[in-house]
Amino acid sequence: MEPQKDYVLRTVEERGVRLIRLWFTDVLGQLKSVAISPAELADAFDEGLQFDGSAIDGFSRVQESDVLAVPDASTFELLPWADPEEPSGRVFCDIRNPDGTPFEGDPRWVMRRSLAKAAEMGYTFYTAPEVEFFYFRHGDPDQPLTPLDNASYFDLTTADVASPLRKRTITMLEAMGIPVEYSFHEDSPSQHEIDLRYTEALSMADNVMTLRLVVRKLALDRDLHATFMPKPLNGVQGSGMHTHMSLFENDINAFHDAGDDYGLSKTAKAFIAGLLHHAREITAVTNQLVNSYKRLVAGDEAPTFVSWARNNRSALVRVPVVKPGKESSTRIEYRALDSAANPYLAFSAVLAAGLKGVQEGYELPPEAAADLYTMTRGQARTKGFEELPMSLSEALDVLEESPLMVDVLGEHIHEWFLRNKRAEFAEYRREVTPFELRRYLNTW
């Protein structure tokens, strides 16, 4: 038996683990879990656990609905919040077909495929997301939302009542091997941010899934509601998931070039060019909800135009300044992503867009020096800046026509995602919103 599996089985025995939760993610990015007893774990490692996939979003197919969940032993962790008397663990799974081949509807497989492509080119892909979210007193959509505080960016006052909760969340994350770089109160009332330390992108996608669960669970323990919805409140900024990324060629940061004015290598520039070139095509995946597009508006720390810059927070791609001697931390930041994205699909999409640029040797357009928030659409267009899609519907139109995204997602997910999301948008379109009532009811 492989040492990794042996190690997990041994740990389960030594620690008296009663329950092992097999985790996987559906196409929309919801975490799914099925619990098995320790006795079943060895078999699950060898043969996978068979289940009916037709009830899982994006897993359904016409002829064959059975799939296998095969635990990835390297991801086994004990759950730090479990009762010490009854320890339980979790392990992420890859989804396979009954014949053992990878299941094309599995987002983790999409990510593995994208990373393998990068590896063929000699690269490993690292990401470090900054995850934003809100705490509310309740999660009832029919009641007005009540934030816990009216604190603001970096506030450390008694106004930040959620601070102990955030602290506890970080302790839990660290106990599960998810190192946190920073955490603080964000700009909006009751909005918080947790920045994870960079790691290889597949582990990071697993980490983001874990983080969402931990944040929600610990809030729930205190009768509070945590949400990763991109824009829950009118008039204040929404929850993004700005993601820093870098490519490494063995130990060398492939984005760094000491001789360049920006400190950026040819590879980095072509990667950014790829991101910009394909930004509109990947937006449906990086921003997958109707609500996502209410965040992507001018002035709310979110990008609206396809652009890049060093110190311009209105740009889509930002190149953070690297301290002298820290060249290996050269990286770029993609600012469209939001906290409701499926991290496996979203990281795969940005990687593929960037690598396409590297492969084809795309030219990087000039840096956007001006504040794009103050620009009109006309001004931006004459300066050559394209707009990001303004609605989910527009984003889906571009996704549908994108050969790159068919390639990244695979036909199964590409087709299912379009169908599912078009239905979501159609439902939304039928709905009369409070905005319309406020604006029209008494005027017309």
Add this chain to the structure above:
Amino acid sequence: MTEPLLVFPDPPPPELVRTLDLGGYNWKAVGSAQEPEGRWLGAVVAVDENPEDAFGFCRSLNRRGLDIPVLLLISGARLDELEMRDDLYTDFCLTPFHQRELEARLAHLVWRSGTALRPELIEYGPLVLNVETYQATITGRPLDLTYMEYELLKFLASSPGKVFTRETLLSRVWGYDYFGGARTVDVHVRRLRAKLGEEHAGLITTVRSVGYRFGLSRWER
């Protein structure tokens, strides 16, 4: 016989000292369970002088996870006090004891903790790694590690004070054919530090532009 017996209290009753010395035992008397560092063959605890402290001593041995056999010396009048304390001792001997009986019991105790029966442990300060069971503890608290985290910690802790380059760690812990480069090492060191917690994260130090070191350097010790 390299590892000493722990003896409580300090100083121990003179008749116990005599027996231990006559038997040629390597032993050390201690006044509290906080003192002993390192590996021990077993413990001999004389209860009669101060029973409360003696049982407290046994309890803290347990708490520290030393997992060594414990022989109690106790008078017949106090046998009642053993009730509900089965977890605190391995064997007992009535006082006043017969020298031959104590020797026989000690010999048996030592046999029990013979190295063949002991799991192989790597210990450094508050950290204990059990190589057989793959389990790690820090100040007695279990550390939940993934396989690679455990392997990395085991490798580092096996040579405290020595500085390893990222490349060495990568090839020795992950294997030469591992794709991903030395960033992998940095990522796992961070994960390990996160799990060790703020208090113990310093067990692994970054040696600037060289690599990593576990524990204190050879000069600091």
